[in-house]
Amino acid sequence: MSGKPKLYYFDGRGKMESIRWLLAAAGVEFEEEFLETREQYEKLLQGGSLLFQQVPMVEIDGMRMVQTRAILSYIAAKYNLYGKDLKERALIDMYVGGTDDLMGFILMFPFLPAEDKEKQRAFIVQKATSRYFPVYEKVLKDHGQDFLVGNSFSWADVHLLEAILMVEEKKSDVLSGFPQLQAFKARISSIPTIKKFLEPGSQRKPVPDDKYVETVRRVLR
Amino acid sequence: MSGKPRLTYLNGRGRMESIRWLLAAAGVEFEEVYLETKEQYDKLIKDGFLLFQQLPVVEIDGMKMVQTRAILSYIAGKYNLYGKDLKERALIDMYVEGISDLMQMILMFPFSPPDAKEKNLESIKERATNRYFPVFEKVLKQHGQDFLVGNKFSWADVQLMEAILAVEEKVPAVLSGFPQLQVFKTKMSNMPTIKKFLQPGSPRKPPPDAHYVETVLKIFKN
Numbered sequence: 136m137s138g139k140p141k142l143y144y145f146d147g148r149g150k151m152e153s154i155r156w157l158l159a160a161a162g163v164e165f166e167e168e169f170l171e172t173r174e175q176y177e178k179l180l181q182g183g184s185l186l187f188q189q190v191p192m193v194e195i196d197g198m199r200m201v202q203t204r205a206i207l208s209y210i211a212a213k214y215n216l217y218g219k220d221l222k223e224r225a226l227i228d229m230y231v232g233g234t235d236d237l238m239g240f241i242l243m244f245p246f247l248p249a250e251d252k253e254k255q256r257a258f259i260v261q262k263a264t265s266r267y268f269p270v271y272e273k274v275l276k277d278h279g280q281d282f283l284v285g286n287s288f289s290w291a292d293v294h295l296l297e298a299i300l301m302v303e304e305k306k307s308d309v310l311s312g313f314p315q316l317q318a319f320k321a322r323i324s325s326i327p328t329i330k331k332f333l334e335p336g337s338q339r340k341p342v343p344d345d346k347y348v349e350t351v352r353r354v355l356r
Numbered sequence: 357m358s359g360k361p362r363l364t365y366l367n368g369r370g371r372m373e374s375i376r377w378l379l380a381a382a383g384v385e386f387e388e389v390y391l392e393t394k395e396q397y398d399k400l401i402k403d404g405f406l407l408f409q410q411l412p413v414v415e416i417d418g419m420k421m422v423q424t425r426a427i428l429s430y431i432a433g434k435y436n437l438y439g440k441d442l443k444e445r446a447l448i449d450m451y452v453e454g455i456s457d458l459m460q461m462i463l464m465f466p467f468s469p470p471d472a473k474e475k476n477l478e479s480i481k482e483r484a485t486n487r488y489f490p491v492f493e494k495v496l497k498q499h500g501q502d503f504l505v506g507n508k509f510s511w512a513d514v515q516l517m518e519a520i521l522a523v524e525e526k527v528p529a530v531l532s533g534f535p536q537l538q539v540f541k542t543k544m545s546n547m548p549t550i551k552k553f554l555q556p557g558s559p560r561k562p563p564p565d566a567h568y569v570e571t572v573l574k575i576f577k578n
Contacts, residue, residue, distance in 0.1 A: 187454045187487055198446060204425065205449035212442055225421060225430045232423030233408050266408055 140165040140195040143179065145354065147347035148340045149242065150203045151191045153235075153297060155339065157207055159332035160293040161214035167338065176354045207231075211290035223285045230271070230283055230291040234298040237267045241301050245343040246351075256305050263302045268313050271295055275315040281322055288326070296323045304342055361386040361416040364400070366575065368568040369561045370463065371424045372412045374456075374518060376560065378428055380553035381514040382435035388559065397575045428452075432511040444506045451492070451504055451512040455519045458488045462522050466564040467572075481527045484519075489534050492516055496536040502543055509547070517544040525563055 140158060144151035146169040158165050170176050170190065179185055185192055186201045193200045196213075200206045211217040211227070218224045240259045247255055274283055283291040299320050302309050310317050323329060332339050361379060365372040367390040379386050391397050391411070401409050407422045414421045417434075421427045432438040432448070439445045461480050468476045495504055504512040520541050523530050531538050544550055553560050 186450060186491060187457070196443070198443070200446060200450060202450045202453035205446060205453050208429075208449055209442065209446045212445070221430065221433050222417070222419070224433065225419060225426060228426030228429055229407060229421060229423045232426050236408070270407060 139163075140193055142167045143170065143184075143192040143194075144190050145170050145347065145350055146340070147343050147350070149191075149343075149351070152340055153203065153238070153294065154191060154193060154206055154210070156293050156297045156332065157210050157216070157290060159338065160326070160328050161210065161216060162328045163210075163214065165338070170354050171350060173354050173356060204235075207290065216288065216290045216293070218285055218289055219287070223289075226284045227289050227291045230274075231294045233267050233270060234291075234294045237263055238298050238301060241305070244305075245348050259302060260306045260309060263298075263309060264312065267298070268310075268316060271319075272313045272315045275319055281319075292319075292323055293329070296320060296329065360384075361414055362389065363387070364389040364391065364405075364413045364415075365411050366391050366568065366571055367561070368564055368571070370412075370564075370572070373561055374424065374459070374515065375412060375414060375427055375431070377518045377553065378431050378437070378511060378514050380559065381509075381547075381549050382431065382437060383549045384431075384435065386559070391575060392571065394575050394577070425456075428511065437509065437511045437514070439506055439510055440508070444510075447505045448510050448512045451495075452515045454488055454491065455512075455515045458483055459515075459519055459522065462526070465526070466569050477526060480523065481530065484523045484527065484530055485533065488519070489530070489537060492540075493534045493536045496540055502540075513540075513544060514550075517541065517550065 140163065142151055142154065142165055144167070146167075155165075170179075176190075179190075179192070180188055184199050186199070189201060191201065191203055191206065193206050195206075195209070200209060208217070218227050237259075240255070240262060244252065244255055244259070271283065278286075280286045282288050283295065296319075299310065299316060310320065324333060331337060361384065363372055363375065363386055365388070367388075376386075391400075397411075400406055400413075405420060406413055407420070410422060412422065412424055412427065414427050416427075416430070421430060429438070439448050458480075461476070461483065465473070465476055465480065492504065499507075501507045503509050504516065517540075520531065520537060531541065545554060552558060
């Protein structure tokens with residue numbers, strides 16, 4: 136065994152993408168096994184590797200971790216991206232909860248019938264610009280620091296950048312009313328580990344396409 | 357200010373109930389403010405009280421905390437119900453997240469259209485008996501300890517207890533194939549703080565009824 140974390144998921148974003156982002160941001164190399172067939176999935180199920188019969192699953196430090204939030208919390212804590220005390224952790228958890236809800240609307244987007252997509256896109260943009268982005272814009276404006284919490288790079292920053300880029304894929308000028316977030320986006324994107332993740336050839340996955348949707352439906356049936 | 361945590365929500369279970377359970381299990385007294393009208397809710401939003409314009413909100417230790425999971429993690433961390441190290445925390449998080457997926461089905465149930473209720477009830481029963489309860493039955497059987505993680509009472513035990521009782525309200529004989537969980541349920545019921553919470557007059561809320569559903573729809577309608 137290589138000692139590197141190993142990710143089990145489809146070859147696409149889904150719920151695993153936030154985990155890829157966080158590991159990459161922490162400078163942690165990882166391996167991936169992509170589920171392509173129903174048989175692979177059933178083999179994992181029969182082997183008892185999936186605690187609740189679901190993916191994502193990440194082999195890390197001798198554990199087979201499931202549940203996206205549990206995996207992310209573990210990585211954040213292990214790599215010191217979870218604040219310095221309970222109160223900073225509380226802030227990070229709150230902020231990540233918000234970006235998680237926002238990205239949740241985008242997660243299901245590829246699976247919607249074509250006729251519902253435009254309405255959902257408008258919904259995503261409306262929520263981003265009226266409920267979520269204003270919060271982070273204000274946080275950054277109020278303390279004037281580079282990072283969301285405790286003047287220190289954390290999971291909350293990685294998650295927010297991921298969310299910003301995903302919403303921008305739905306509406307490219309969505310940050311036009313948010314100068315702090317524009318500066319934040321530029322700053323965080325230039326952090327070396329993140330810059331590397333944003334370059335072609337990294338393990339970042341592209342916007343989900345029909346093939347991805349087909350694979351998920353086929354494997355999970 | 358009394359120093360006690362203050363919970364603002366509807367007078368019913370919803371997403372706040374897990375927080376009531378955890379505070380109660382930790383022996384922490386708390387106050388509650390109940391929203392009954394849309395005007396009260398709109399005022400909270402207008403006053404900037406709700407970070408993402410949503411409930412639950414818990415005032416605790418000078419913070420206005422939102423996001424159920426963030427609140428629960430904070431309480432668990434503060435009151436030593438989160439394991440002794442990162443790996444125990446990872447186990448607790450995994451267990452709690454799994455149970456939370458099951459609880460989500462129960463949360464949404466009262467809001468399902470009448471013609472979907474039977475199907476949704478069947479899904480709850482199926483998931484509980486085939487996906488979630490077998491996991492915890494096995495965990496308890498394998499280590500033979502009283503508590504799920506680290507031989508010590510934790511958030512995971514509280515969350516599992518809440519889930520068992522919530523499913524039993526819908527599927528009374530659901531534990532019939534799970535002897536370990538039956539023993540676990542009895543043990544948890546006898547823990548002093550939990551025993552107190554299970555008695556009449558505690559802050560525990562009853563199962564959602566038509567009035568609760570009506571209040572939710574009234575307050576959160578756009």
